[in-house]
Amino acid sequence: MPRQRRQGIVYDVREQGTARLIFDKDRTKFEGTLETLSGETMLVRGRVTSSSAAVSTTDGGAQLFMDVDVVDGEEGSAFHVTGVKVLVDDQFAVIDSVAIKFKALDRLIGMKAAVEVQQHISPELAEDSTEVFVGDMKIHLLTSHRPVESARRESVCAENNDIKLLEVSNDFLS
Numbered sequence: 001m002p003r004q005r006r007q008g009i010v011y012d013v014r015e016q017g018t019a020r021l022i023f024d025k026d027r028t029k030f031e032g033t034l035e036t037l038s039g040e041t042m043l044v045r046g047r048v049t050s051s052s053a054a055v056s057t058t059d060g061g062a063q064l065f066m067d068v069d070v071v072d073g074e075e076g077s078a079f080h081v082t083g084v085k086v087l088v089d090d091q092f093a094v095i096d097s098v099a100i101k102f103k104a105l106d107r108l109i110g111m112k113a114a115v116e117v118q119q120h121i122s123p124e125l126a127e128d129s130t131e132v133f134v135g136d137m138k139i140h141l142l143t144s145h146r147p148v149e150s151a152r153r154e155s156v157c158a159e160n161n162d163i164k165l166l167e168v169s170n171d172f173l174s
Contacts, residue, residue, distance in 0.1 A: 010144045011077065013070075015042060019102055019137035020120050022129045027062060027088050033121055034137050042139070043071040044100075046086065063087050068100055070139060079141050093133040099141055104133040 021032035021044070029047035036042065046066040064086045070079045084097040095102035108116050113132040117123055121132070 011079075011141065013072070013077075013079065013139060013141040015040070016136070016138040019044065019135060020116060021093060021102070021104075021133045022117070022121065022131070023088055023093070023133070024129065028064070029066075030086075030093075032133075034139065035120070041073040043069075043073060044137070045069045045071075046084065046095075049082075062089070068095075068097075070100070070141065079143060081141070088133075093135070095137075100137070100139050102135055102137040104135040106134045108132045108134060 015034065015036045015038075017034055017036040019032055019034045021030045023030045029045075031043075031045045034042040034044055046068040048064050049067050066084050066086050068081045068084045070081070071077070081097065081099045084095060084100055087094045087096070091107060093102070093104040093107075109131045113130055116132045116134065
């Protein structure tokens with residue numbers, strides 16, 4: 001009988017809602033939150049992985065390829081997406097990939113940005129940024145995790161060695 005391959009744990013994350021993103025001054029990284037339609041909050045964080053990944057556009061903006069981390073605030077599950085195309089300039093921000101899509105509908109600066117940070121984003125994320133991009137975001141992540149099989153051992157638990165138990169333990173002391 002052929003041995004069946006273990007499928008493991010499959011994560012299918014499909015969320016959409018309003019995202020608020022804050023880029024650093026060099027526009028090489030961003031942090032923000034996604035408030036989903038179901039009321040959950042997800043942390044979204046991106047950073048350029050190499051300096052050669054930036055390409056200037058004709059209107060003075062930059063097209064970047066970033067690695068993006070998405071953390072589910074409810075479960076604590078973290079996902080890492082590489083090679084995400086990000087376009088950002090002084091007026092708009094767009095994230096375009098199969099897994100993550102974002103289009104800024106509004107750019108808030110000054111006091112409006114400060115109010116948005118206080119109400120929806122942690123002030124620690126904002127540092128000294130003076131602008132917030134607000135828009136629609138969709139996330140679709142499909143991943144699987146195959147945990148390693150735990151070690152098994154056989155124990156003898158009787159006076160005459162006639163009862164054998166198969167134990168499974170992840171405890172390094174046992």
